[in-house]
Each structure stands twice: as structure tokens, then as C-alpha cells.
Amino acid sequence: xxxxxxxxxxxxxxxxxxxxxLSFDSYDALWRWSVTELDAxxxxxxxxxxxxxxxxxxxxxxxxxxxGARWFPGAQVNYAREVLRHxxxxxxxxxxxxxxxxxxxxxxxxxxxxxxxxxxxxxxTLKSLGVKRGDRVAAYMPNVPETMVAFLACSSIxxxxxxxxxxxxxxxxxxxxxQIEPKVLIAVDGVHYxxxxxxxxxxxxxxxxxxxxxxxxxxxxxxxxxGAVPHDTDWTQAIGRDxxxxxxxxxxxxxxxxxxxxxxxxxxxxxxxxxxxxxGGIILTMHACGLHNDVGASYGTNNFGERYHxxxxxxxxxxxxxxxxxxxxxxxxxxxxxxAGSKEKPDWGVLWRFVARHEVTFFGAGAAYFTNCMKxxxxxxxxxxxxxxxxxxxxxxxxxxxxxxWGSKQILDAGSKEVWWCxxxxxxxxxxxxxxxxxxxxxxxxxxxxxxxxxxxxxxxEQGQPVIGEVGELVCTKAxxxxxxxxxxxxxxxxxxxxxxxxxxxxxxxxxxxxxxxDGGCIIYGRSDATINRQGLRMGTSEIYSAVExxxxxxxxxxxxxxxxxxxxxxxxxxxLRPGVALDDAMRAKINNAIKTSLSPRxxxxxxxxxxxxxxxxxxxxxxxxxxxxxxxxxxxxxxxREAMANPGSLDWFVAFAARRAEAAxx
Numbered sequence: 164x165x166x167x168x169x170x171x172x173x174x175x176x177x178x179x180x181x182x183x184x185l186s187f188d189s190y191d192a193l194w195r196w197s198v199t200e201l202d203a204x205x206x207x208x209x210x211x212x213x214x215x216x217x218x219x220x221x222x223x224x225x226x227x228x229x230x231g232a233r234w235f236p237g238a239q240v241n242y243a244r245e246v247l248r249h250x251x252x253x254x255x256x257x258x259x260x261x262x263x264x265x266x267x268x269x270x271x272x273x274x275x276x277x278x279x280x281x282x283x284x285x286x287x288t289l290k291s292l293g294v295k296r297g298d299r300v301a302a303y304m305p306n307v308p309e310t311m312v313a314f315l316a317c318s319s320i321x322x323x324x325x326x327x328x329x330x331x332x333x334x335x336x337x338x339x340x341x342q343i344e345p346k347v348l349i350a351v352d353g354v355h356y357x358x359x360x361x362x363x364x365x366x367x368x369x370x371x372x373x374x375x376x377x378x379x380x381x382x383x384x385x386x387x388x389x390g391a392v393p394h395d396t397d398w399t400q401a402i403g404r405d406x407x408x409x410x411x412x413x414x415x416x417x418x419x420x421x422x423x424x425x426x427x428x429x430x431x432x433x434x435x436x437x438x439x440x441x442x443g444g445i446i447l448t449m450h451a452c453g454l455h456n457d458v459g460a461s462y463g464t465n466n467f468g469e470r471y472h473x474x475x476x477x478x479x480x481x482x483x484x485x486x487x488x489x490x491x492x493x494x495x496x497x498x499x500x501x502x503a504g505s506k507e508k509p510d511w512g513v514l515w516r517f518v519a520r521h522e523v524t525f526f527g528a529g530a531a532y533f534t535n536c537m538k539x540x541x542x543x544x545x546x547x548x549x550x551x552x553x554x555x556x557x558x559x560x561x562x563x564x565x566x567x568x569w570g571s572k573q574i575l576d577a578g579s580k581e582v583w584w585c586x587x588x589x590x591x592x593x594x595x596x597x598x599x600x601x602x603x604x605x606x607x608x609x610x611x612x613x614x615x616x617x618x619x620x621x622x623x624x625e626q627g628q629p630v631i632g633e634v635g636e637l638v639c640t641k642a643x644x645x646x647x648x649x650x651x652x653x654x655x656x657x658x659x660x661x662x663x664x665x666x667x668x669x670x671x672x673x674x675x676x677x678x679x680x681x682d683g684g685c686i687i688y689g690r691s692d693a694t695i696n697r698q699g700l701r702m703g704t705s706e707i708y709s710a711v712e713x714x715x716x717x718x719x720x721x722x723x724x725x726x727x728x729x730x731x732x733x734x735x736x737x738x739x740l741r742p743g744v745a746l747d748d749a750m751r752a753k754i755n756n757a758i759k760t761s762l763s764p765r766x767x768x769x770x771x772x773x774x775x776x777x778x779x780x781x782x783x784x785x786x787x788x789x790x791x792x793x794x795x796x797x798x799x800x801x802x803x804x805r806e807a808m809a810n811p812g813s814l815d816w817f818v819a820f821a822a823r824r825a826e827a828a829x830x
Contacts, residue, residue: 230649234419253494284405294320352383358506367380421441426483433703468524479700509539555570555571561726583602593645711754717740746773775813
């Protein structure tokens with residue numbers, strides 16, 4: 164059955180006209196209404212998406228402030244209900260809930276009724292393991308159907324979900340999970356990635372030792388584990404129930420602001436930030452973003468047939484986006500493995516063949532992925548029949564204009580009749596998109612088409628004034644439902660406030676550079692702070708320092724990510740070594756391996772340089788942002804005050820290094 168031809172956002176506009184008597188002569192007028200009349204807009208999303216509650220809400224936005232906005236008090240919801248309400252209709256239409264594939268070519272399809280039964284069985288199993296509403300359940304799981312089922316089971320009983328990908332190092336996982344004190348750990352004992360089986364049994368033993376709050380382990384067994392892992396129950400047992408209690412199971416009604424999950428976003432100092440989102444806020448913003456992503460069955464038409472794939476690991480917020488496809492009645496197509504083949508045998512056609520094989524209609528990935536495909540000379544039509552693809556999605560970093568043009572030609576040459584790019588930019592921080600797509604608007608390669616409905620996004624100059632046609636700080640001036648409830652364990656909201664509201668009190672500063680054009684189109688130019696963003700995954704520089712400076716040979720270090728103004732990410736690492744230690748190939752390999760082991764191969768630097776000193780402020784802070792600005796071409800006198808530095812002489816090396824880079828770039 165074909166995917167819907169009428170854009171979702173057009174259906175919504177028609178509904179507004181017919182149901183609410185609201186008509187807008189342009190998207191800009193619609194957007195301005197949505198950010199001016201917040202109560203009316205978000206109530207319309209509630210009604211249009213047919214969100215149900217056994218109790219009425221007493222207001223839409225009861226307290227309009229940031230942070231601390233109170234949305235839909237009195238309402239009760241559950242994310243799992245949003246997904247499971249499609250079971251009967253989607254199954255009757257002949258569509259599976261999940262199609263999964265992996266590096267070994269093992270294809271599985273899960274029907275909607277089977278998914279519903281497994282969710283109920285796992286939910287009841289978690290209850291039997293002592294999980295109650297508000298308890299944290301941590302998952303160390305890859306991008307497989309079991310992870311989707313486990314999350315829905317947690318949501319259905321009001322447990323708070325948190326997941327890390329098995330490609331993350333033990334220290335990085337422990338740094339995240341130890342903060343939230345999970346009661347139960349759901350974990351896989353092995354994965355197959357990059358062409359190799361990877362045993363994770365020893366990692367699980369380490370995690371158990373570092374997470375004393377974990378009382379029970381629910382183990383997902385794999386053929387890739389070398390050793391046996393002591394556990395309390397396994398996945399086969401957890402999904403094995405098929406009794407009257409399973410048949411009668413219904414997700415619990417939860418308060419609108421009940422926590423749904425904890426995700427992690429890193430700043431430049433301290434441990435990763437454990438960000439808590441609410442059930443209702445995620446549901447509501449998910450439906451608003453769904454209009455822009457144009458994913459799923461048309462509301463009210465039962466026009467099922469979308470096959471939605473956005474490549475992601477479970478450690479990236481796009482996994483949450485992939486999951487949300489089911490809430491729109493779409494079949495989600497997930498791939499567990501390396502999208503580039505293996506180190507020994509690079510293959511950028513992996514996902515394209517997956518998309519062709521499973522007749523995917525919406526194919527999303529990180530911008531860096533599409534760029535690498537172009538550079539590798541990939542020819543999409545050699546990967547199979549891609550005639551079903553109607554949309555390509557991109558996020559994680561700016562998508563260059565030439566890459567978008569290349570991708571469009573590849574899909575059209577491979578059989579698609581037309582293709583629309585859904586370029587989005589948002590963040591783990593609020594699990595949504597500030598700017599994105601609109602299939603009813605013209606496309607300009609290299610741009611996002613619009614600011615999303617309900618999101619009061621502006622570009623602010625250095626004076627804190629909104630600007631059009633100029634690069635400025637991306638800010639959001641009004642609350643949105645999916646902004647964090649709080650950070651777990653954040654006394655007095657101190658980290659929350661310093662993360663988003665320290666520059667402009669009461670206004671969300673996201674940490675990206677943005678230009679908003681006269682036509683409403685938007686371009687994101689990369690990070691405006693010192694957070695590392697590699698292929699859409701953010702990592703605090705402090706986590707890299709912990710890995711690097713844990714080596715006895717390294718006295719000090721500093722890393723910057725030079726992703727800005729559409730340039731590719733270039734991440735140099737500067738190290739101060741102990742006297743007598745040289746930065747030779749062996750030392751470089753040791754540093755890179757420390758980062759791979761503790762964090763992820765994604766955060767291995769492009770280059771490593773030995774320096775005498777790391778520039779620091781009088782209070783001892785590393786001068787990451789000034790050095791980043793210097794290396795991006797700004798004069799040293801405009802980016803740093805030498806008098807506010809503890810070691811101003813350290814800047815000389817970096818000034819010379821910046822000059823050499825500029826000279827090489829102009830040659």
C-alpha cells in the first residue's frame with residue numbers, strides 16, 4: 164500500500180480550518196500563530212492527534228516560564244498507549260510493527276499483535292522483579308526489536324527508562340547509569356558490529372560491580388558472548404508469558420509530567436547531564452514534529468504503508484525518533500550494525516541495500532553519513548530498487564548543499580519518482596527539532612525549510628537582539644512541552660539553569676549557530692560552545708579529558724571541534740606530555756585507544772599535537788572556546804583577554820598554529 168501522498172502538515176491545516184475556523188495564508192502566518200497563541204496551538208495538537216485521558220486537564224500551559232513550565236495539569240497519558248492504539252488497524256492493513264536486519268543478514272519481522280503481547284509480558288516480568296512506578300530501568304542494548312519492546316514495557320508501568328549503546332566504553336556507561344541508580348539492568352551479553360563478534364560478558368560483570376543499586380539483571384543472550392553471565396531472568400522467559408493477565412494488560416494512566424526516560428547530553432565540565440523528560444511533553448512534541456517529518460499513516464485515514472528508517476545507535480536521540488514512528492502507525496525498519504561495513508572492508512552501500520531490500524519509504528541518517536557515501540563514490544542504483552523511497556532525512560550536523568544534490572540524484576537514478584529532504588536540527592536536550600521540514604514548502608539544498616510549529620526559535624546577535632539573514636545564537640524564547648522536567652539529582656536546578664539559561668535568563672540558549680532567512684529557511688552552522696558533536700553524538704570534553712589524562716604519560720590536554728559554517732568536523736587534540744615522553748606513533752595509538760575504550764571510536768581525534776602548555780583562565784579553566792574561535796579564523800585579541808589568563812604565553816603556539824592552518828587553506 165503506498166505511503167500517503169497528502170503532506171501531514173497540509174492535513175493539519177485543513178483540519179484547523181474545518182474544526183477551529185482558523186485559516187492562514189502562509190506557513191509563516193501559521194508558525195507565528197503557533198508561537199503566539201501557545202494554549203490554542205498545543206490544544207489543537209492534543210485534539211488533532213486524538214490524545215486521550217481519563218481525566219480532563221485544567222489548563223494547557225498553567226505556568227508559562229522557563230524552566231518550570233507546567234503543561235496540561237490533570238491530564239493522564241502513556242507513551243505505550245500512543246503506540247499500541249494502532250495494533251488492530253495496522254495489523255489488519257497487513258503491516259508489521261518492526262522489521263529488523265543486521266550484519267549477519269538475519270531478518271526478523273514482528274507483527275503488531277506479537278509486539279503488544281511481548282510488551283505486556285515484559286511489563287509483568289519487570290513488576291515481578293520489583294519494578295514500581297518511578298523506578299529507573301537501565302538498558303545496555305543495541306538497536307534491535309528487544310530494546311523497543313523493553314522501552315514500551317517500562318513506559319507502560321511508569322518505570323523510567325535509560326539506555327546506552329554497547330559500543331560505549333564501560334566508564335562512559337557507568338558515569339551515566341550510576342547517577343540515576345537503576346533498580347533493574349536489561350543487557351545484552353554480546354553484539355556483532357563492524358564485521359566482528361564482540362563479547363560483552365566481562366563488561367556486564369564490571370557494570371554490575373559499579374552499579375550497586377541494580378538488584379536484578381534481565382539478560383538478553385547472544386551467540387557472541389564467551390562467558391556465562393549470572394542473571395535473574397533472561398529475555399526468552401520475559402517474553403514467554405501468554406496468559407489471561409497478559410491478554411488483559413493495559414498500560415497505566417500516568418500524570419502528564421510523569422518521567423518517561425533519562426537521556427544524556429554532555430557539557431564541557433563534569434559528568435554527563437542526566438536529562439529527565441516527561442511522558443506528556445514527549446508525546447505532544449512528538450506529534451507536532453510528526454507533522455514536519457511527514458511520517459506515518461494519515462491521521463483519521465488508516466492509510467498505513469509507511470516504512471520508516473532513521474539509522475541510529477541506541478546512544479543517539481534519533482533512536483527515540485525511530486521509535487516514534489510506531490506512534491504514527493508506521494512500520495519501523497531498524498538496522499543493527501556498522502553502516503560503513505568494517506574497518507578491513509569499508510562498504511558504504513550497507514544501508515542503501517537494507518533500504519532497497521525492505522522497501523523503505525523514509526530513509527534518514529546523519530549528515531556525515533551521506534557525505535561519506537558521496538566521497539566514497541557510492542552509486543545507489545547498484546544497491547537495488549529504491550523506487551519506494553520518497554523522503555530522505557538528515558541531522559546531526561549541517562548537510563552541505565552538494566551532498567543534498569548528490570543524494571537526490573542517487574535516489575532518482577535508482578527508481579524513485581520524486582524525493583523530499585527532511586533536514587532537521589534539534590537536540591537530545593529536549594528530544595525534538597527546532598527547525599525542520601515541511602513538504603508543502605520549496606526546498607533549498609543545504610537548508611532546513613522552516614522553524615517548527617510551536618517552537619519560538621530566533622537567531623540572536625551579541626546584543627541579545629533577534630536578527631534575520633545573519634548568523635546568531637539559536638534561542639527559543641517560549642516554553643515547549645518536551646523541555647526537560649529537571650536533571651536527575653540536580654540540587655536546586657543548578658546544572659539545568661547553567662546549561663541553557665545562564666546567558667539569557669528565562670530564554671533557552673541551545674548552543675548552536677543559526678541563520679534564519681527572509682523566507683523562513685534556516686541554516687545551522689555548528690556548535691557555538693565547546694561541546695563536541697561528532698556525527699550527531701555529543702560528548703563533553705571532560706569525558707575525553709578523563710580518558711586521555713588517565714594515561715600516566717599525559718599531564719594535560721585540550722580538545723576542540725571545528726564544526727562551523729558548514730565545514731566538516733575537524734577535531735584536534737592538544738596534549739602536554741611528561742618530560743622525556745615523545746608524541747610518537749606508539750603514544751598516539753595509546754591515546755586513541757584510551758578514547759576508544761573509555762568512550763567510543765567516534766571521538767578519536769583527527770590529529771594529536773604536543774604542546775608545552777594548555778591555555779587556562781586565572782581560575783584554572785581550559786580556554787576551549789577562545790581557542791576554537793581562534794582556529795576558526797578570529798583574531799586572538801577578539802577572542803581572549805590575556806590579562807584574565809594564568810599563562811598568556813601559552814597562546815603563542817596556538818596563534819602560530821592557526822596561522823599555518825589559514826595559510827594552508829588559502830594555498
